[in-house]
Amino acid sequence: AQKITQTQPGMFVQEKEAVTLDCTYDTSDPSYGLFWYKQPSSGEMIFLIYQGSYDQQNATEGRYSLNFQKARKSANLVISASQLGDSAMYFCAMRARRDDKIIFGKGTRLHILP
Amino acid sequence: GAVVSQHPSRVICKSGTSVKIECRSLDFQATTMFWYRQFPKQSLMLMATSNEGSKATYEQGVEKDKFLINHASLTLSTLTVTSAHPEDSSFYICSARELAGGRNEQFFGPGTRLTVL
Numbered sequence: 762a763q764k765i766t767q768t769q770p771g772m773f774v775q776e777k778e779a780v781t782l783d784c785t786y787d788t789s790d791p792s793y794g795l796f797w798y799k800q801p802s803s804g805e806m807i808f809l810i811y812q813g814s815y816d817q818q819n820a821t822e823g824r825y826s827l828n829f830q831k832a833r834k835s836a837n838l839v840i841s842a843s844q845l846g847d848s849a850m851y852f853c854a855m856r857a858r859r860d861d862k863i864i865f866g867k868g869t870r871l872h873i874l875p
Numbered sequence: 876g877a878v879v880s881q882h883p884s885r886v887i888c889k890s891g892t893s894v895k896i897e898c899r900s901l902d903f904q905a906t907t908m909f910w911y912r913q914f915p916k917q918s919l920m921l922m923a924t925s926n927e928g929s930k931a932t933y934e935q936g937v938e939k940d941k942f943l944i945n946h947a948s949l950t951l952s953t954l955t956v957t958s959a960h961p962e963d964s965s966f967y968i969c970s971a972r973e974l975a976g977g978r979n980e981q982f983f984g985p986g987t988r989l990t991v992l
Binding site (some may be wrong): 767803 | 985
């Protein structure tokens with residue numbers, strides 16, 4: 762069975778600081794993809810970043826980077842220079858090649874303080 | 876990225892009525908669409924996988940007779956909540972998968988907030 766675990770229900774971070782959101786996963790499928798989504802209060806799911814299980818390098822997208830440690834089965838999201846607009850719910854998600862479904866972790870609510 | 880729309884964005888209905896939610900891929904063909912439900916302050920839970928032209932595959936614990944899914948075309952899937960009850964009040968989100976040119980990407984709709992009185 763596949764599983765995504767996010768252990769931080771909420772985080773408070775000062776504006777302009779970097780923040781790391783934790784995510785661990787479990788799957789027996791050797792081929793999988795890991796995602797991070799941002800969900801503001803409006804409810805829309807905003808895709809942030811993707812990491813494939815066979816990718817050699819950690820994914821980066823602007824201020825977002827994914828710290829992928831395959832042996833530890835972790836895929837932490839790092840947001841550099843946080844901004845007030847980063848306040849939102851963040852979900853880590855996984856898709857295994859076997860069934861192609863995306864499953865989500867419980868999420869971390871991030872609050873950026875001015 | 877590609878655009879997925881949902882209609883309606885909000886719906887309020889009386890207990891016992893049925894509600895239909897549409898999910899459309901606007902600029903690509905989606906052979907597979909997924910339906911999720913999200914209760915307040917909780918994660919997205921996959922309800923079912925919808926394949927064009929065939930029956931939907933439901934996740935364990937999801938009543939297929941209550942949540943009817945139809946995927947009649949490559950750009951439209953519908954979720955009908957039959958005989959809705961207050962406990963069905965939730966945020967319903969669809970996503971559509973684009974398989975073209977070697978890509979395998981999934982795009983989410985903006986969600987539909989259902990309130991059953």
